[in-house]
Amino acid sequence: MTDGPKTDVPKTDVPKTDVIVREVGPRDGLQAEEPLPVEARVRLIGALVEAGLQEIEAVSFVSPKAVPSMAGAAEVMAALPAIEGVRFVALVPNMKGAELALAAGLRALTVTISASPAYNEKNVRMTVEESAVAIAAICGLGVPVDAVVSCAFGSPYEGDIAPGEVAALGHRLLEGGASSVTYADTTGMATPRRVGELVAETGPRIGLHLHETRGTGLVNAYAALELGVRRFDTSVGGLGGSPFAAGAAGNLATEDLVHLLDDLGVATGVDLDRLLDASALAASLVGHPVPSRVAAAGPRSRLAPA
Amino acid sequence: MTDGPKTDVPKTDVPKTDVIVREVGPRDGLQAEEPLPVEARVRLIGALVEAGLQEIEAVSFVSPKAVPSMAGAAEVMAALPAIEGVRFVALVPNMKGAELALAAGLRALTVTISASPAYNEKNVRMTVEESAVAIAAICGLGVPVDAVVSCAFGSPYEGDIAPGEVAALGHRLLEGGASSVTYADTTGMATPRRVGELVAETGPRIGLHLHETRGTGLVNAYAALELGVRRFDTSVGGLGGSPFAAGAAGNLATEDLVHLLDDLGVATGVDLDRLLDASALAASLVGHPVPSRVAAAGPRSRLAPA
Numbered sequence: 112m113t114d115g116p117k118t119d120v121p122k123t124d125v126p127k128t129d130v131i132v133r134e135v136g137p138r139d140g141l142q143a144e145e146p147l148p149v150e151a152r153v154r155l156i157g158a159l160v161e162a163g164l165q166e167i168e169a170v171s172f173v174s175p176k177a178v179p180s181m182a183g184a185a186e187v188m189a190a191l192p193a194i195e196g197v198r199f200v201a202l203v204p205n206m207k208g209a210e211l212a213l214a215a216g217l218r219a220l221t222v223t224i225s226a227s228p229a230y231n232e233k234n235v236r237m238t239v240e241e242s243a244v245a246i247a248a249i250c251g252l253g254v255p256v257d258a259v260v261s262c263a264f265g266s267p268y269e270g271d272i273a274p275g276e277v278a279a280l281g282h283r284l285l286e287g288g289a290s291s292v293t294y295a296d297t298t299g300m301a302t303p304r305r306v307g308e309l310v311a312e313t314g315p316r317i318g319l320h321l322h323e324t325r326g327t328g329l330v331n332a333y334a335a336l337e338l339g340v341r342r343f344d345t346s347v348g349g350l351g352g353s354p355f356a357a358g359a360a361g362n363l364a365t366e367d368l369v370h371l372l373d374d375l376g377v378a379t380g381v382d383l384d385r386l387l388d389a390s391a392l393a394a395s396l397v398g399h400p401v402p403s404r405v406a407a408a409g410p411r412s413r414l415a416p417a
Numbered sequence: 418m419t420d421g422p423k424t425d426v427p428k429t430d431v432p433k434t435d436v437i438v439r440e441v442g443p444r445d446g447l448q449a450e451e452p453l454p455v456e457a458r459v460r461l462i463g464a465l466v467e468a469g470l471q472e473i474e475a476v477s478f479v480s481p482k483a484v485p486s487m488a489g490a491a492e493v494m495a496a497l498p499a500i501e502g503v504r505f506v507a508l509v510p511n512m513k514g515a516e517l518a519l520a521a522g523l524r525a526l527t528v529t530i531s532a533s534p535a536y537n538e539k540n541v542r543m544t545v546e547e548s549a550v551a552i553a554a555i556c557g558l559g560v561p562v563d564a565v566v567s568c569a570f571g572s573p574y575e576g577d578i579a580p581g582e583v584a585a586l587g588h589r590l591l592e593g594g595a596s597s598v599t600y601a602d603t604t605g606m607a608t609p610r611r612v613g614e615l616v617a618e619t620g621p622r623i624g625l626h627l628h629e630t631r632g633t634g635l636v637n638a639y640a641a642l643e644l645g646v647r648r649f650d651t652s653v654g655g656l657g658g659s660p661f662a663a664g665a666a667g668n669l670a671t672e673d674l675v676h677l678l679d680d681l682g683v684a685t686g687v688d689l690d691r692l693l694d695a696s697a698l699a700a701s702l703v704g705h706p707v708p709s710r711v712a713a714a715g716p717r718s719r720l721a722p723a
Contacts (some may be wrong), residue, residue, distance in 0.1 A: 267721035299710075300717040302680040303639060325717060326629075326673045326710035330636040333609060355560035361710075367632045374608040404605075404632035404667075410607040411631060 116202055126163065126380035130372060131342045132320070134159050134365055135168040135295075136393060136404045138202055140179070140350030144169065144397045146180040151396050153190040158389035159347060168221060168344075169199045172208035185215040200257070204235060209249045222246050222257045224284065225293075227266030229299070234261070243283060250288025258289040259320060259344075265300035265311065273412070274305070280313035280406040290358035292317055293344060296331065299324020299361070315339030321363040323349060325400065328363035329371060336377070341370060348390045348401025364403035365392055370410055383410055423461045431601055433650070433688045436678060437648045439599075440465050441474040442699060444487070444508055446656030450476065450703045452486040457702050459496040464695035466503055469687040473545070474527060474650075478514035480574035491521040506563070509605070510541060515572045528552045529565045529601075530590065532583045533572030536603070538568070549589060553588065556594025564595040565626060565650075569615065571606035584618035586664060598623055599650060602637065609640035621645030624682020628671040628707065629655060634669035636679060642683070649674060654696045654707025672696055676716055689716055 127159040137156050141147060169191065175182035191199060200219045202214040209220055224229035224242040231239050240331050250256045259342075260281055294309060299322040310317070313336045319335050321328040321343070330404065332343055350363030369381045392404045400407070443462050443571050447453060453461075462475050470599055475497065481488035483563045490507065497505060506525045507518040530548040531537035556562045568586055571577045587598040600615060605628040616623070625641050627634040627649065638649055655670030696712045706713070 264700055270718075299714060302677060302717070321621050322631075323710065324714045326632075326635055326670075326675065327677065329632055330639045330677065333636045333639065364632075370631065371608060371633065371636065375610050399557060404629065408605060408630045410659075411571065411608070412576075414576055 114393045115239055122339075126318050128165070128376060128380045130336070130340065130376045130380060131166060131293070132164060132317075132319055132368060132379050133166040133168060133200070133344045134347060135343065135344050135362065136350050136365065137322070138168040138186075138277065139172050139344075139362060140346040140348065140393070141397070142178050142180050142199040143351055144180055145364040146182065147396055149183045149186045149190065152183075152187050153390065155347075155389065155393055155396060156187070156191060156199075158241070158385075159393050160194055162389050165380055165387075166198045166200065170201035170204060170212075170215075172211040172215075173203070178386040180311045185211065187315050188215040188217065190405035203249065205245060206248055209252055212231075213252065213254065220247055220249065220252075220256045221259055221293075222256055222289075224280070225260055225261040225266075225297075226272050226280055227262035227269055229268035230266050239280070241291055243280070243287060246289065247287035250290075255290040257291045257293055258284040259293045259295050259318075260284070261295045261297040262395060263294035263297070264302075264305045267298050267300075271300075274308040274312045277309060281313055281317070291342075292320070293320050293342070295320035295344070296322050296328075298322070298344060299327065301331045302327060303330060306331050306334045307338060310335065310338045315341070318342035318344060320344035323361035323363055328361070329367055332363060333371065336375075348387070348393045348406055350393060350397065350401055364390075364401070364405065366393050366403050366405045370405045374411070420653075422528075422565055425455055433684060435647065435684045436472070436503065437472060437624075438470060438640070438671060438685050438687060439472040439506070439648065439650045440470040440472060441626070441650050441668065442653035442671065442694070443658050444474040444477050445650075445668060446652040446654065448484050448486050449702070450486055453702055455489045455492045455496065455523050458489075461491070461653075461695065461699055461702060462497060462505075465495050465696050466500055468691040468695050469685075470649050470692075471502055471505065471686055472504045472723070474508060476518075477508035477510070478517040478521075479508070479510050480534065488616040490518065494521040494523065497564075498612075509523060509555065511551060512554055515558055519558065519560065524560050525651075526558075526560055526562045527565055527599075529567055530557055530563055530586070531567040531572075531603075532578050532586055533568035535574035536572050545586070549586070549593060552590060552595065553593035556596075561596040561599045562594065562700070563599055563624065564590040565599045565601050565624075566590070567601045568604040569600035570602045570608075570611045571604070573604050574608075577606075578620045580614040583615060585624070586691065589620055592651050597648075599626050599648070600624070601626035602628050604628070607637045608633060609636060610672060612640050613644060615640065616644045616646060621647070624648035624650060626650035629669055632669070635673055638669060638674055639677065640713045642670055642678075642681075653692070654699045655709040656699060656703065656707055669710065670696075670707070674710045676711045
């Protein structure tokens with residue numbers, strides 16, 4: 112090991128992490144809300160960076176007609192400085208979106224595909240096969256692509272989906288060039304048992320995107336952690352959900368997961384107090400309380416006034 | 418084995434259970450609500466019996482001035498039929514309450530004491546020592562007494578309380594005649610790590626009374642289950658909380674735990690659909706939605722309309 116080249120660039124301390132918490136609030140969280148000005152979105156992302164989040168799904172390059180709250184992605188990215196140790200990610204629905212994202216300076220993309228044929232059809236009007244082909248093309252662009260498999264723990268249309276089938280889809284996406292796969296519990300149907308069944312098929316080197324629809328987001332994360340999973344998508348305040356599945360609101364809240372991981376001694380690089388500041392900012396920007404219970408009650412370390 | 422005596426009494430099928438779910442909604446849940454008529458409380462208890470709950474904290478014999486919503490305990494009990502396989506329990510704050518409970522036909526009692534001196538003082542205006550002496554006297558009455566140790570995972574006044582101290586209090590209560598001890602996370606400070614630390618001191622033959630104050634009720638129950646704990650207090654709909662600790666609202670919801678246990682193949686004797694009927698009844702009686710997420714979203718088995 113060497114000390115590396117001496118430069119005038121100030122050294123930043125990027126904390127080592129045991130678990131990667133990918134913050135999806137500025138994208139997945141805000142997309143279900145009334146549109147916010149670019150400046151407000153940049154401010155929220157800045158607060159999340161301040162809190163120590165190192166991977167942030169910041170924008171999506173989707174049709175502004177289809178998702179008005181995600182308009183102005185290039186403007187959001189233009190306003191964000193490059194920060195050592197922080198990776199911004201854009202969700203892209205197709206090749207056109209991917210090209211716009213690269214033009215806007217993004218160097219990491221997220222794409223989605225569903226393990227549920229009916230959900231895929233409703234969400235993107237493509238068969239799963241068509242989506243897989245489109246994703247492989249995007250993976251050819253030369254930047255890391257995380258493929259998110261939605262309805263990985265069941266679908267409100269087909270019910271349970273066999274873990275072997277879900278894992279096979281993930282495997283196919285990796286073969287098609289995806290750099291990683293994240294399995295999403297889009298409609299809150301995951302349970303510790305079903306997390307275990309999927310991990311038995313995929314191995315632990317996966318991401319999980321969990322929902323609190325049925326109050327199981329945190330317990331599923333804990334069960335996954337026990338199985339060796341080290342990558343989780345969460346949303347500040349628990350904002351977000353899917354407009355295509357009734358009752359699917361409620362991403363696992365970043366602060367609820369960080370609160371748990373802190374207590375377990377698992378490093379995330381995130382400062383919980385600053386994260387709660389970001390959560391309070393998110394609540395004030397969207398104009399309603401956020402679902403996170405830690406945001407409402409405060410961390411366990413916060414005692415009653417003397 | 419013999420078939421037992423033939424009688425004309427219809428045989429009831431009391432389901433075998435792996436885990437005892439003690440329903441505390443009619444007592445702990447309703448005490449924080451506006452008073453309900455005796456008839457409504459009896460109806461809710463009946464719905465919980467219908468759902469298959471075999472142990473129900475039905476009433477408390479406390480001062481009607483201090484807790485108006487718990488007035489009329491004897492009337493509630495008088496209206497409840499004896500049901501094979503169902504045990505009704507009353508919370509009693511002192512010897513006078515215990516005697517009233519026995520006079521009303523109760524054959525199982527719950528008492529509380531706090532691991533937090535400050536909380537005990539605020540809650541019952543006694544030192545922990547005075548409470549332990551009073552509990553030992555109640556244990557002399559000859560019916561099973563479950564001693565609930567509140568603030569077992571920390572207190573908003575003192576912060577963390579050493580698991581060894583908490584376990585020592587529990588041990589003392591057993592020596593004083595308590596038939597069982599339940600450790601309560603009164604203010605939602607428990608985490609899987611702290612559950613593990615307490616169980617390491619007490620062993621798994623304990624009950625846990627968990628709260629969702631910080632969204633950790635279900636994950637704590639799961640962690641305890643993994644450690645062999647087989648007794649949980651829950652409240653239908655997640656109703657309840659403590660009036661003496663800010664932000665302490667939210668017992669672990671019975672339906673959220675049963676939903677998880679069902680999926681894990683752990684028998685509770687409870688029928689989730691009937692339990693959701695009882696939860697809907699509870700919501701209509703108290704006049705507001707209940708906090709349970711399974712009550713809001715429905716069980717994972719409930720698919721979208723075709």
